[in-house]
Amino acid sequence: MSKTDTALPEPMREALERGKARWEQFDDLRYVRMTDGMGGHAKGTVCFPGRPLVAGYPHIGRIFRLERGLRQQFAGPFWAEEKLDGYNVRLVWVEGRLLALTRGGYVCPFTTDRVADLLDPSGFAREPDLVLCAEVAGPDNPYSLGSPPFITEDVRAFVFDMRWLGHADFLPAARKRALAEDWGLPLAPLFGPFVADQWPEVRALLRDLDQVGREGLVFKADGPGGRRAKYVTRFSGLYDIAVRAPDLVEIPGDFFTGRVLRLALYLDEEGARPDPELRERLGAAFLDGLFDSLDGFKREGRVSHTFRCRFRERANAESFLLHLREILGHTHLRPRRLEREGAFWVLEFDKEVPKMTGLLHQLYQGAALVD
Amino acid sequence: MSKTDTALPEPMREALERGKARWEQFDDLRYVRMTDGMGGHAKGTVCFPGRPLVAGYPHIGRIFRLERGLRQQFAGPFWAEEKLDGYNVRLVWVEGRLLALTRGGYVCPFTTDRVADLLDPSGFAREPDLVLCAEVAGPDNPYSLGSPPFITEDVRAFVFDMRWLGHADFLPAARKRALAEDWGLPLAPLFGPFVADQWPEVRALLRDLDQVGREGLVFKADGPGGRRAKYVTRFSGLYDIAVRAPDLVEIPGDFFTGRVLRLALYLDEEGARPDPELRERLGAAFLDGLFDSLDGFKREGRVSHTFRCRFRERANAESFLLHLREILGHTHLRPRRLEREGAFWVLEFDKEVPKMTGLLHQLYQGAALVD
Numbered sequence: 001m002s003k004t005d006t007a008l009p010e011p012m013r014e015a016l017e018r019g020k021a022r023w024e025q026f027d028d029l030r031y032v033r034m035t036d037g038m039g040g041h042a043k044g045t046v047c048f049p050g051r052p053l054v055a056g057y058p059h060i061g062r063i064f065r066l067e068r069g070l071r072q073q074f075a076g077p078f079w080a081e082e083k084l085d086g087y088n089v090r091l092v093w094v095e096g097r098l099l100a101l102t103r104g105g106y107v108c109p110f111t112t113d114r115v116a117d118l119l120d121p122s123g124f125a126r127e128p129d130l131v132l133c134a135e136v137a138g139p140d141n142p143y144s145l146g147s148p149p150f151i152t153e154d155v156r157a158f159v160f161d162m163r164w165l166g167h168a169d170f171l172p173a174a175r176k177r178a179l180a181e182d183w184g185l186p187l188a189p190l191f192g193p194f195v196a197d198q199w200p201e202v203r204a205l206l207r208d209l210d211q212v213g214r215e216g217l218v219f220k221a222d223g224p225g226g227r228r229a230k231y232v233t234r235f236s237g238l239y240d241i242a243v244r245a246p247d248l249v250e251i252p253g254d255f256f257t258g259r260v261l262r263l264a265l266y267l268d269e270e271g272a273r274p275d276p277e278l279r280e281r282l283g284a285a286f287l288d289g290l291f292d293s294l295d296g297f298k299r300e301g302r303v304s305h306t307f308r309c310r311f312r313e314r315a316n317a318e319s320f321l322l323h324l325r326e327i328l329g330h331t332h333l334r335p336r337r338l339e340r341e342g343a344f345w346v347l348e349f350d351k352e353v354p355k356m357t358g359l360l361h362q363l364y365q366g367a368a369l370v371d
Numbered sequence: 372m373s374k375t376d377t378a379l380p381e382p383m384r385e386a387l388e389r390g391k392a393r394w395e396q397f398d399d400l401r402y403v404r405m406t407d408g409m410g411g412h413a414k415g416t417v418c419f420p421g422r423p424l425v426a427g428y429p430h431i432g433r434i435f436r437l438e439r440g441l442r443q444q445f446a447g448p449f450w451a452e453e454k455l456d457g458y459n460v461r462l463v464w465v466e467g468r469l470l471a472l473t474r475g476g477y478v479c480p481f482t483t484d485r486v487a488d489l490l491d492p493s494g495f496a497r498e499p500d501l502v503l504c505a506e507v508a509g510p511d512n513p514y515s516l517g518s519p520p521f522i523t524e525d526v527r528a529f530v531f532d533m534r535w536l537g538h539a540d541f542l543p544a545a546r547k548r549a550l551a552e553d554w555g556l557p558l559a560p561l562f563g564p565f566v567a568d569q570w571p572e573v574r575a576l577l578r579d580l581d582q583v584g585r586e587g588l589v590f591k592a593d594g595p596g597g598r599r600a601k602y603v604t605r606f607s608g609l610y611d612i613a614v615r616a617p618d619l620v621e622i623p624g625d626f627f628t629g630r631v632l633r634l635a636l637y638l639d640e641e642g643a644r645p646d647p648e649l650r651e652r653l654g655a656a657f658l659d660g661l662f663d664s665l666d667g668f669k670r671e672g673r674v675s676h677t678f679r680c681r682f683r684e685r686a687n688a689e690s691f692l693l694h695l696r697e698i699l700g701h702t703h704l705r706p707r708r709l710e711r712e713g714a715f716w717v718l719e720f721d722k723e724v725p726k727m728t729g730l731l732h733q734l735y736q737g738a739a740l741v742d
């Protein structure tokens with residue numbers, strides 16, 4: 001055990017010893033990241049030496065039926081918070097600066113660079129032990145291909161949870177809302193509270209969200225260990241398929257069949273049946289993106305996606321590229337440009353879709369595969 | 372090792388010792404079935420004591436591009452044989468009777484009962500060491516939900532390969548055709564021979580098959596170790612999805628994404644693009660069958676499929692039910708009726724789709740699942 005390790009609280013020392021955590025570095029800051037869950041601590045739990053743990057963000061179960069699901073999951077009141085299509089970060093105040101941690105527990109050079117554009121960090125001077133959990137969403141993000149339709153450029157952040165350093169539990173919704181108002185923080189849209197008997201109101205809310213192309217809701221009961229569950233719209237199922245169909249064989253097929261099942265159970269609970277328009281939308285979700293990949297492959301010999309994002313500091317863009325290379329492997333990342341545009345450094349890069357590329361390469365060559 | 376084991380040829384003795392083969396029984400006949408591949412012998416290889424091995428039927432690789440695939444796989448001439456949508460059996464003459472082995476190597480009581488209706492077995496008196504490999508297809512079969520559109524009742528058999536007992540290689544197509552003519556056996560439609568340069572003719576043939584709702588072709592080069600590859604139509608991809616969508620979560624999602632990929636590569640090679648009709652057909656393939664399952668589940672509390680088939684002998688129907696119970700487990704098989712109708716005993720039974728039933732049960736109860 002190194003001297004630095006002894007400055008760490010448990011369970012991080014044990015996690016390091018058991019190979020379930022790793023030292024990482026961002027700028028001159030070293031920190032430990034849990035690479036697996038251990039003893040009730042979630043994967044992605046992070047420790048900056050000398051500071052309490054930043055708990056990992058837990059996975060939230062999904063219900064496929066609204067009425068029965070709410071009745072089954074929530075004996076008491078719950079809030080309904082809009083689920084936004086972006087990536088999950090935890091924002092923590094460390095040695096006088098605000099850092100953004102990804103779900104896996106890395107300091108994200110992109111989000112950290114842009115965090116002051118996304119929300120006002122001044123409240124952390126008063127509450128340096130607060131952790132903000134936020135969804136970062138928008139077309140100019142370096143991680144996810146989708147984006148909520150109402151964000152037409154760059155990225156925005158939506159705080160959906162708060163907790164104290166060293167704690168895994170979240171603050172009650174009223175406290176979260178009050179703090180957000182006080183600090184002027186952008187919150188994910190929050191509805192309620194409801195009780196399960198009010199499911200028709202929740203259903204109406206979901207129909208409105210579905211109409212405008214939104215993902216769904218996360219239901220949250222207050223209090224330590226308060227239950228949580230998510231439920232997504234008809235739109236969400238179709239959208240997920242369309243966004244990932246270009247990568248059809250890159251991810252397990254169950255990703256797609258799971259979405260088809262969600263969609264069918266949503267329609268069924270609405271009393272709807274498949275109709276020509278919906279069938280065509282589902283068929284298009286699978287085929288159109290897949291044809292984009294075939295076209296791209298025939299043009300460039302590979303399947304890839306182009307990402308674009310803006311940085312304040314050039315060094316952060318470079319550090320972000322290094323970070324991605326480490327995660328994706330050198331061969332699957334191709335920087336396209338890094339150029340100054342006004343107050344920003346604009347980074348564009350391609351992420352290759354390696355299994356899809358490899359399979360299409362084989363198949364277009366005429367390979368025979370046993371399935 | 373029992374005394375009976377010593378009467379077995381290798382590799383069956385070794386396979387039994389290593390737990391890769393099992394003794395089975397049909398009527399008063401005992402035989403050994405290879406439950407795993409071993410040392411180049413395919414799973415489903417069977418031995419009747421005192422007789423040479425019945426080699427397992429090998430898996431045939433699939434090409435996704437016709438022109439490149441044929442050029443890549445076939446340096447010389449090959450035959451194109453219609454691929455029919457049924458189940459694979461091997462017919463062997465044992466102690467004066469014709470037995471049908473399933474791909475897994477069980478004696479199938481149904482096919483064995485009906486084999487004399489499917490083809491004339493009299494040739495086996497002259498060639499008792501011949502093995503016929505055949506597809507049994509039609510709506511009244513107890514295994515597969517689909518059926519070729521031109522078979523409107525009962526089942527039919529189509530011989531597509533012949534080999535000698537004790538040999539894994541197949542007879543050349545000309546010999547197969549001559550023997551079939553001589554014996555009056557029904558052959559799977561056989562086209563060719565072709566060479567790869569004639570791929571436009573093969574393509575035209577596939578278009579014709581696609582138009583009338585057929586699966587595709589199996590390409591076979593003659594000679595020991597002759598190459599084989601299969602290629603399926605646009606129709607086949609859509610049809611497979613439609614037939615299995617009611618069982619959406621019962622099988623790996625890759626089953627479905629693989630079919631979508633085949634479909635897209637077929638269209639792409641045809642120079643076609645997704646159009647509204649095709650999108651709607653694909654969406655319908657996923658959704659319509661899945662809704663049938665939801666409806667069935669709400670009505671009966673489970674997802675199941677009803678099968679119907681006809682036997683000559685009541686004892687064979689009973690033996691078939693026992694066989695299915697063993698394969699499926701007792702709880703997943705529900706006999707509906709076994710009644711005399713003219714010259715036949717008609718058996719109807721339901722096969723439950725257990726994972727689908729279990730998952731829908733959970734979801735309709737309001738369970739939350741982490742995905």
